[in-house]
Amino acid sequence: MTTLTQTATHIGIITRRNLLRNIRLPQLLLFSTVQPVMFLLLFNYVFGGSIAQAIPPIFGDYINYLLPGIIVQNVVFAATATSVGLTEDLQAGVIDRFRSLPMARSAVLAGRTFADVARAGFVISLMTAVGYLIGFRPLNGFFSLVLAIVLALGFGYSMSWVMAWVGLKVKTPEAAQTAGFLPIFPLVFASSVFVPTSTMPSWLASFAENQPVTVLANTARALILGDAYIAGEPHLAASGATIGSLVLLSLAWIVGIVAVAAPFAVRSYRKTVE
Amino acid sequence: MTDTIVQADHIVHTFGGTIKALDDISVSFERGIIYGLLGPNGAGKTTLIRVLTTLLKPDSGSAFVAGVDVIHNPTGAREKIGLAGQNAAVDGYQTGRENLIMVGRLYNLSKKQAKERADDVLERINLTDAANRQVLTYSGGMKRRLDLAASIVGHPEVLFLDEPTTGIDPRSRLGLWEIINELVADGTTLLLTTQYLEEADRLANRIGVIDQGKLIAEGTANELKTQVGGDVIEIHTDDELATVVETLRAVTASEPIVDHGRKTVTIPAPRAATSLLEAVRVLDDAGIEVHDVALRRPTLDDVFLTLTGHATEEAPQPEKQKGRRSSQ
Numbered sequence: 001m002t003t004l005t006q007t008a009t010h011i012g013i014i015t016r017r018n019l020l021r022n023i024r025l026p027q028l029l030l031f032s033t034v035q036p037v038m039f040l041l042l043f044n045y046v047f048g049g050s051i052a053q054a055i056p057p058i059f060g061d062y063i064n065y066l067l068p069g070i071i072v073q074n075v076v077f078a079a080t081a082t083s084v085g086l087t088e089d090l091q092a093g094v095i096d097r098f099r100s101l102p103m104a105r106s107a108v109l110a111g112r113t114f115a116d117v118a119r120a121g122f123v124i125s126l127m128t129a130v131g132y133l134i135g136f137r138p139l140n141g142f143f144s145l146v147l148a149i150v151l152a153l154g155f156g157y158s159m160s161w162v163m164a165w166v167g168l169k170v171k172t173p174e175a176a177q178t179a180g181f182l183p184i185f186p187l188v189f190a191s192s193v194f195v196p197t198s199t200m201p202s203w204l205a206s207f208a209e210n211q212p213v214t215v216l217a218n219t220a221r222a223l224i225l226g227d228a229y230i231a232g233e234p235h236l237a238a239s240g241a242t243i244g245s246l247v248l249l250s251l252a253w254i255v256g257i258v259a260v261a262a263p264f265a266v267r268s269y270r271k272t273v274e
Numbered sequence: 275m276t277d278t279i280v281q282a283d284h285i286v287h288t289f290g291g292t293i294k295a296l297d298d299i300s301v302s303f304e305r306g307i308i309y310g311l312l313g314p315n316g317a318g319k320t321t322l323i324r325v326l327t328t329l330l331k332p333d334s335g336s337a338f339v340a341g342v343d344v345i346h347n348p349t350g351a352r353e354k355i356g357l358a359g360q361n362a363a364v365d366g367y368q369t370g371r372e373n374l375i376m377v378g379r380l381y382n383l384s385k386k387q388a389k390e391r392a393d394d395v396l397e398r399i400n401l402t403d404a405a406n407r408q409v410l411t412y413s414g415g416m417k418r419r420l421d422l423a424a425s426i427v428g429h430p431e432v433l434f435l436d437e438p439t440t441g442i443d444p445r446s447r448l449g450l451w452e453i454i455n456e457l458v459a460d461g462t463t464l465l466l467t468t469q470y471l472e473e474a475d476r477l478a479n480r481i482g483v484i485d486q487g488k489l490i491a492e493g494t495a496n497e498l499k500t501q502v503g504g505d506v507i508e509i510h511t512d513d514e515l516a517t518v519v520e521t522l523r524a525v526t527a528s529e530p531i532v533d534h535g536r537k538t539v540t541i542p543a544p545r546a547a548t549s550l551l552e553a554v555r556v557l558d559d560a561g562i563e564v565h566d567v568a569l570r571r572p573t574l575d576d577v578f579l580t581l582t583g584h585a586t587e588e589a590p591q592p593e594k595q596k597g598r599r600s601s602q
Contacts, residue, residue, distance in 0.1 A: 006382055013379050017365065024367035024408070093363035100327050102352040105378040156585065 007104035014098075014111025015118070021045040021120055028183035032081070032119070036074045036127050043070065043194060044134065056232035059225055060137065065130040068148060068220035071124050072213060075156025076184055078120035083167025085178035090171060095254035108267055113160040119130050120156045124149055144241055148270040151250055155216045158257035161265050167270035187213045192221075198234060204272040209235050212253040220238065279305040279432055280464050285335030287487075295321040296332060297487035303465075303480060305431075308458055311467040311575070314582075318487040319361065319467035323436050326465070329358045340431040356430030360437050362417035363424070366410040368418050369402055373409060374427055375591055381428040395423045399453055404473045415446025422453065426462070433457065435466040439473060471574035481574075485582045497594060498577045506576055507553050510566040515539060521560045525552045530578050540576060543569055583594025 022029045048062035055065050061171075089095050098108050105234070112256070128149070138145040160184075167176045190204055191213040192195070197205045209216050218236060221229045222243045228235045280303055287296040295318050303309045312317050324330035326337055328348035337344040340354040364373045366388060378388030390529050396405045399419045404510045409417060418438065425433060438454070439447040454601055458464055468474050474481050483491040483498070491498060518539050519530045526549075531540040543549035552570045557564055 007383075010380060017368070018374060021365070021367050093361040094365070096329055096359050097363040098355065098380070099329055099379075100352060100357040101377065101380045101428070101477060102349060102356065102382070107380075156505040 007106065010104040011110045011114065012105045012195075015114040018115030019118060029119075029122075032078070032125055033123050034122055036070070039073070040066070040069055040070055040131060041134070042125055047194070052110035054196055056228075058228050058232060060136050063131060063136045063137065063220070064136055064225060066194065067136045068127065068224045069191075070127070071149060071152045071216045072155065072217045072220055072269055073154045073188050073193045074124055075117075076126065076188055076213060076252065077161050078116065078161055079159035079163045080177065080180035080184070081116045081119065081163075083163040083170075083180045084173050084274055085112055085116065085126065086167040087171055087176045088174045090168075091173070098138055106266075106271050109164055109265060110162075113157060113164060116160050117157045121149075125153065127243055138224050139228075140224055144223040144226075147247075148220040151223070151247065151254075152216060152220055154254045155212070155257075158254045161258055161261035163226050165261055165265040165268055168265060187211060192217045193234075196233065198256070205235075212257070215246070215253055216250050218251040218258065219243075222246050277305040277371070278302055280309070280326065280337075280339050281464065282337040283335055285322070285332045286326065287321055287330065287332040291397070294487050296325070296335075298335075299487060299489050300545075301485070301489060303463075305384060305463050306458070306461060308454070308464045308466065308477050308482045310463065310468075310474040311393055312471065312474045312478075312481050313467070313484035314469065314576070317373040317484045319377055319484055320436055322484070323357070323434050323467060327355055327434050328352055329357075353428070354431045356425035356428060356433045358418075358421045358425040358433075358435045359439060360440065362414075362421040364409050364417060364420050369406050369408055370412070370416075370423075371396060371405040373420060374423055375394060376586055377424045377427045393508050395427055398426075398456070399423045400449070413446070415442045416448060418442055418446070419453065421554070422450070426457065432460065432463045432465065435464065437467055437469065439458065440469070447469070447473075453454065453559060458579055471578065474530060477577050483578065483581055491581050495574060497572065499572045501580075504572075505546055505569055506572050507537050507543045507550055508540045508566075508570060509553070509557070509564055509566050510536070510538050511562060511564050512537065513562050518557070518562055521556050522553060525549070531576065540579075 022032075043066055044063050047169075048066065051065075052062040055062065059065050069225075074111075086095075095108060163176075165182050168181050170176050170179045190200070190208045191202040191211060192208065193213060197214065200208055218229075218233070218241075223235075229244065230241055230246075280301065282299070282301045285296050285299050286294070288294050297318075298548065299310075299322065301309075301322070311322065312321050325332050326339055326344060327486070328344055331345060339351050340349040342354055344351045345356070353423065364370075370374070374392035374395055375385075375388045378391045379385070383391060393402075393405075395516055396402045397421060401416065401419055401423065404412065404416060407599050409420060413419065422438065425435075432550065434456070439450050441449070451473070454464065454466070466477065479494065479499060481493065481495060482489050493501065509518065509522075510582070514538065515532050519532060522530050522539060522541055526541045532538075541552075541553065546569060550567070554564075554567060
């Protein structure tokens with residue numbers, strides 16, 4: 001039997017292995033970093049001018065509104081790395097090798113999701129720094145900014161489990177990429193990530209306001225911009241939300257998604273390897 | 275009795291409810307030998323290896339490796355086995371040494387032990403010079419060697435090699451054969467699958483011929499060859515092979531074996547030289563022009579053809595043929 005310490009060691013080894021790939025193949029990290037930064041710049045400068053008019057002026061420039069949202073967008077996009085990475089390992093026979101070793105069964109999936117969330121953390125930190133250069137200011141203090149990022153990464157981690165399940169179902173990297181983005185696009189774009197939900201048709205707004213990406217984006221924004229954000233967002237103000245209640249709701253989503261997706265992923269992992 | 279190290283009994287496994295990959299197959303062999311599992315693509319070789327290496331739970335049957343019940347105690351069995359699958363499952367972005375250290379650490383060796391073990395293994399497979407290079411820079415043969423190295427890091431009692439030399443050049447193949455022979459000399463038991471008769475002939479102490487999920491014959495290469503019934507006559511000709519076959523029926527009771535690619539027809543020669551003379555006579559009478567005719571010992575190819583009625587390499591699919599033609 002593998003002991004708890006051994007399990008932790010195995011998870012560490014697999015996490016390190018997966019992270020090493022990003023460091024050793026610099027083009028991988030480069031492109032996974034350039035793309036989010038490009039998104040940030042494009043949204044800020046291309047759409048920023050017109051979107052800014054729909055946003056209460058108290059937050060300053062659109063970048064202050066955009067950055068918390070785009071952090072959440074990024075952790076969700078980054079989660080697709082989990083399905084792609086797993087399917088690549090499956091095809092290369094690496095998963096077979098791991099499964100034939102007397103190692104902890106959980107280490108492959110845990111090491112994969114940990115590595116992917118760590119990489120997302122790096123990308124987000126870099127993006128926040130670029131945001132700062134073009135005018136982003138956390139209005140509610142540094143600690144709240146860090147908390148917002150940690151919460152977003154927690155959400156990214158839960159989405160990694162969803163993507164692990166998707167990857168193990170579809171089995172090829174190409175399909176994993178496509179299948180992963182299928183649920184991601186409506187979740188990310190029909191949300192408050194880029195624009196206030198109040199500008200959407202009411203049927204869409206009621207979906208957007210209640211789905212997890214909006215919850216996370218709103219929480220990140222409330223943490224980073226302060227109570228004023230809640231006051232300026234009619235549906236939040238009306239529901240009597242506070243920063244605390246938003247954080248709790250976000251945590252509930254994170255825990256809920258992991259609780260549902262992880263067992264599915266683990267079951268698929270056991271079966272996939274037919 | 276002998277020390278049985280692998281014992282699989284009545285294994286059945288079905289994919290998708292219909293395709294019988296393993297059809298009540300039983301295999302057993304003793305410690306210290308190389309057991310060669312020979313069969314065409316899709317015969318069930320890989321599926322059997324997956325069962326024996328805990329990667330696949332069969333529908334029914336039992337399997338023991340080094341005394342451990344593979345099906346009910348997979349964790350215990352993993353301590354005893356090493357597996358090198360069909361593709362080189364090594365990380366390109368890590369160095370050869372790092373790959374092996376990682377595997378050693380997953381076998382619960384300490385960092386220091388894992389490093390020492392990696393260096394030992396690298397030396398044994400002649401990769402010491404390339405140890406600190408990223409695997410991306412390795413040739414196909416080197417990658418397979420490293421993969422083999424990874425499978426022996428944990429001192430396995432039984433090593434499973436699934437088509438270890440498929441897709442590598444002949445020189446690298448010789449190198450791998452040497453390493454495989456050395457491993458067995460050191461006491462490791464080996465089960466290897468192959469589509470190459472020469473490989474089975476050269477390496478395996480015992481050969482199991484597998485076709486459509488069943489073990490259809492078993493024995494040493496020589497035993498299997500004898501099973502075909504002694505010598506054979508091979509006739510090379512440019513004339514219509516069907517006519518040759520018709521003509522030869524006059525002198526043999528068994529169905530002549532035709533190889534369209536090499537333009538040969540092979541028949542058994544139960545009375546050796548006398549049979550040869552008879553064959554030559556009927557061919558000459560029929561006016562068939564023969565390039566070459568030879569009396570020889572049967573090869574495993576003949577064994578395979580006789581046993582299964584088809585060649586080791588499955589006939590190419592029409593689809594594939596089309597692709598090949600257009601790519602030329």
